[in-house]
Amino acid sequence: MGDHSHGGPDQPGTVAKAQEGELDKIQDPGLPPHRARLTDTDPRAAKRAERHVAILFAISIIGTVLFFVGYFAVGHTESIAELRLQNTLLGLGTGFAMLGIGVGIVHWARTLMPDHEIAESRHAVRTEEDRKDAEAIVNTIIDESGIQRRPLIRNTLIGALALAPLPGVFILRDLDLTKESAGQIVDRLRHTMWDKGVRLTRDPSGTPIKASDVQIGSAFHVIPEGLMEAEDWLNQKAKAVVLLMRLNPEDLNISEGREDWHHNGIVAYSKICTHVGCPVALYEQHTHHLLCPCHQSTFDLTQECKVIFGPAAHALPQLPITVDDEGFLVAQSDFHEPVGPGYWERG
Amino acid sequence: MKALSHKRRHPLAAVALLLMGLLVTGGLYAAATSVNEAQAATGYSASDIEEGEKLFLANCATCHGMNAEGTNSGPSLIGVGAASVDFQVGTGRMPMQMQGPQAEAKPVQFDDEQISQLAAYVASLGAGPAVPEAEYLDTSLGNSAKGGEIFRVNCAMCHNAAAAGGALTRGKFAPALAGVEEKHIYEAMAIGPQNMPVFNDSNISPEDKRDVITFLKEIESQGSPGGAKLGSLGPVAEGLFIWTAGLGIIIAFTIWLTSRPS
Secondary structure, three states: OEOOOOOOOOOOOOOEOOOOOOHHHOOOOOOOOOOOOHHHHOHHHHHHHHHHHHHHHHHHHHHHHHHHHHHHHOOOOOOHHHHHHHHHHHHHHHHHHHHHHHHHHHHHHHHOOOOOOOOOOOOOOOHHHHHHHHHHHHHHHHHHHOOOOOHHHHHHHHHHHHHOOHHHHHHHHOOOOOOOOHHHHHHHHHOOOOOOOOEEEEOOOOOEOEHHHOOOOEEEEEEEOOHHHOOOHHHHHHHHOEEEEEOOHHHOOOOOOOOOOOEOOEEEEEOEOOOOOOEOOEEEOOOOEEEOOOOOOEEEHHHOOEEEEOOOOOOOOEEOEEEOOOOEEEEOOOOOOOOOOOOOOOO | OHHHHHHHOOOOHHHHHHHHHHHHHHHHHHHHHHHHHHOOOOOOOHHHHHHHHHHHHHHOHHHHOOOOOOEOOEOOOOOOHHHHHHHHHHOOOOOOOOOOOOOOOOOOOOOHHHHHHHHHHHHHHOOOOOOOOHHHHOHHHOOHHHHHHHHHHHOHHHHOOOOOOEEOOOOOEEOOOOOOOHHHHHHHHHHOOOOOOEOOOOOOOHHHHHHHHHHHHHHHHOOOOOOOOHHHOOHHHHHHHHHHHHHHHHHHHHHHHHOOOO
């Protein structure tokens, strides 16, 4: 019947309402006929399925054992082949440890647990009944899964579950966190090893660089002198690496205050990308572009490493350089701004 | 005597004197410059240079100019040295098929003798890096561990840590280094072809260059420690693999999970 004001008994309105008895026209089709599985009718098939499930759980156990074979027994030599074997064992071991349990449980449910269809009606929420229902469901699960009647499956499952998390525990154990206050960390981000008179030396040999050795078009990867003697040299290196390049001085567009930061067209820039700190070192000697390999930030060397493409937010910091009385390249000072990506306290 | 003194006052005496003077100064200058060029043109005979010039005029002068002085479509070759020619022509990059982001390696168009003649001619134009000595290409004398360190610092950012090559800006790329001759690897470092920076002997010494070559040849011949390499290309190949093979396995599992057991 229409309930719209223009509607009548013969002319339904725009909104039609179902009348009583109309819903009865759609019959409840009920559940489809139940089809028995092979494992329901043939006890040998059930036995076979049970064996399969146990084998799958055993595969998980073997996987965990494989992990530890790789972890303890393999990979203590210099050979790449042995290292490869170790990595393979660690990967396949953890993989099968998880996969065996997962596939085993699903196979168990599909073949051995009852598969009768259940129609569940909605009901109002009643906590006491729900608790009873839940209890009944749990009991049904315990009863129907046959976990008490099939000790072989139960014990292999318990064994597999107990062993599988161990690889994760051992891997996490290898993580070692340094305990430092935020202030100390910020202070470390602000300063590098560069200072007045520190010589620019080649990475990794640490030999000083003569200005006369730097040819136009060349790129030197530079670390500060004495870096390898520092106790935390790796952390220092992560901040202090520099790329030294030489181009025609007339190609440089130098802003005010940086006129004496280069030496005959030899310029030094921080190698740490201002986006997330990858080493920016892809130097194209004719276009004078510096490219970061991680997210394609591109810096133009002729414009003081201004960002011309990509996600980096600010130009690479320039290291002011000059030559000492022996002709070796030295830094005039530390960088005038923090190197690397921006952070909250950078300012 | 009379004849001589008469000859001395020959109207052409001044011209003869001028010619003599020109010849002597020109000869002295030529001798002086050839001393400078001696190191660049070692081991090349005059006939090599001559043959090289013929080859150059026929194949290269269109872009590089009749005297290799460079034109709008090609750079000057004066002072690039024999190593540049040996690398560019020896890898088939030159003569270039067409102007593009960069010259790509293709089948070599000259035989070894012709390449060395071309190199002789270009080396005669001005001093530059020479073709490396055999001792610096002998990987049995190199130290691959040290070479690997030098490679990772200086080369890996463009050429990939496993030397599989990588992309640069605007269509340029750093080529893969597997299968490149030792000589050409050395020369590329010495001359910095196209957009590659120069790594002269004071930056990476000849012995260090040999170590780098040793490292490259070693990783080429030895397997990867992490199983299948998937071309060592990083996220591209690995992503393709995981999105096709990995996702395929997950879909197969979902189908199995929801199917009716027999």
